[in-house]
Amino acid sequence: MWPPAPGSLKRPAYRSLAQTVIDAVSAGELSPGTKLPPHRTLAYELGVSVQTVSRAYEELARLGVVSGEVGRGSFVRAASGDPRTPWHRIDGSEHVIDLSMLSPSLSKTHARRFAATLTEIAGDMPDPVAFSFRPTATLQTHIRHAVRWLAHCGVDAEPDRVIPTNGNTSAMTVALMAAAAPGDLVVTEEMGHHTLKALTGSLGMRLMGLAVDGEGLRPDALERACRIGPVKAVFLMPEGLGPLALRMGEERRRAIAAVCRRFDVTIIESDAWGPLQADRAPPLASFAPERTFYLTGLTKCCLPGLRIGWLVAPERMATGARTRHLVTSWMATALMAEIASRWLADGTASELVRWQRAAMGARNHVARQILGPHGISTTPNGLHVWLPLRAPWQEDAFVALARHHGVAVAGGSAFAIDETTRHRGVRICLGPSDSKSLERGLQIVARLAISEPELAHLAY
Known part of the structure; x- marks a missing residue:
């Protein structure tokens, strides 16, 4: 694999060279600390321009694969334990339509509401904040407002079971710590939350991905896993939050809850988008409240900067969950909770959810018009769509070429729990860009999807 043979690079050559280095590092052929050849030397050996090698090294440095030292050269960096991030790190100097980051659509109204609330708090701030x-x-006081919002999401919760957190990631961590111990088996959908694998690994838990169909996790796959070995918890995103945009119907949720009752499995239900989706089925927590950790928040459905969420714990596990939250985070940030309380009380949160629902409904409609012929998976008001890739497209090549033409999308491999069962495709986020940029980005992706990989660069 390393060094690549002359003439083996595909167009664009700098992307192909960068990917070759990444593959060689992953395969162990290039170990941390290895010095890469000088630009001119490698360019001569491969029969490419010095500029091609320079661009490849710049791309590798941007991705954190290599580090450059003035006067010494470029070196392979030591691997980190961080999960592979599905989004691209894009700075202000790059002219890229970012469809890789999962974020709600935003407007000047959001900024004005946030600023107005901060001004209001500055003149009338409760001492405890x-x-x-x-x-x-x-x-x-915040918990009382949260309980009413949770009821709007379909969850009836007593105040002593509600734990305010700094967003959904914090709630997810606490739920896992309370539901399982090191060595326990946690299962989830075979294409799942991109941080779950790293998080369970850090907590010493085992993680297994299970088969899905058009409604998400299959009950028979869950039951089979439970019969093979003790399953401690199942992590699910039933409202289409997962990369494949799969929504569970009510009967499927009842079936999953029944299996979990039969085998004494704890459910962790991530409903991070809250009431954003229209025509929601009742949450899993309503079918098995005695064993379900339910988490939601305002970050994805109202405002990214409002890092506030809530974890609803089963009654018998609430004390343990609260203790674990105390030792990891102590408490949710009081200022964020105060802003959220005011928005929940005065209707701002509901107004922004309605705005978001309409915005994402329109954007999903555009996505279906442009990408519909390519077999995308989508939901009525979700923040993303899933585009399966047909052979012979390779995922990394598609992502790289899309980026080369100014569009960032998220490769499906970042969400694969088990590499042997991964779905080949890309997640395309609909929220961050303005409407015109979104449409232009989707059209570029659509043209790529119908092109042959070897000829795709000629389509532009």
Whole structure:
């Protein structure tokens, strides 16, 4: 694999060279600390321009694969334990339509509402927001507002089961820590949350991906896993949050809850988008409240900067969950909770959800018009769509070529729980860009999807 043979690079050559280095590092052929050849030397050996090698090294440095040292050269960096991020790191100097980052659509209204609330708090701030170290005293009023919002999401929860958190990631971590112990088996859909694999690994838990169909996790796959060995918890995103955009119907949710009851499995239900989706089925927590950790928040459906979420714990596990939250985060940030409380009370949160629902409905309609013939999976008001790739397209090549033509999308491999069962495709996020940029980006992706990989660069 390394060094590549002359003439083996595909167009664009710099992308192909960069991918070859990445593959060689992954395969162990290039170990951390290895010095890469000088630009001119490698260009001569491969029969390419010095500019091609320079661009490849720049791309590798941007991705964190190599580090450059002035006067010494470029070196392979040590591998980190970080999960592979599905989004691209895009700075302001790049003219890229970013469809890789999962984010809601935003407007000037969002900024104005946020600024107005901060101004309001500055003139009328409750003392506990600034002075209290005690979660119960600081967040007691906030929890009452949260309970009403949770009911809007379909979850009836007593206040002592609700734990305010700094967003859904914090809630997800606490739920896993409370539901399972090191060595326990956690199962999920075969294409799942991109941080779940790293998180369970850090907590010493085993993770297994299970087969899915058009409604998500198959009950028979869950039952089979439970019969083979003890399953401690199942992590699910039933409202289409997963990369494949699969939504569970009510009967499927009942069937999953029944299997979990039969085998004493704890359910962790991520509903991070909250009430964003129209025509929602009742949450899993309504079918098996005694064993379900339910988590949601305002980050994805209202405002990314409003890092506030809530974890609803089963009654018998609420004390343990609260303890684990205390030792990991102590409490949700009081200022974020105060902003959320005001938005929940005065209707701002509901208004922004309605706005978001309409915006994403329109964007999904555009995506279906442009990408529909390519077999995409989509939901009525979701933040992304899934585009399966036909042979002979390779995922990394498609992502790289899309980026080369100014569009960033997320490769499906970042979401694969088990590489042997991965779905080849890309996740395309609909929220971050303005409408015109989104349409232009989708059209570029559509043209790529019908092109042959060897000829795709000629389509532009």
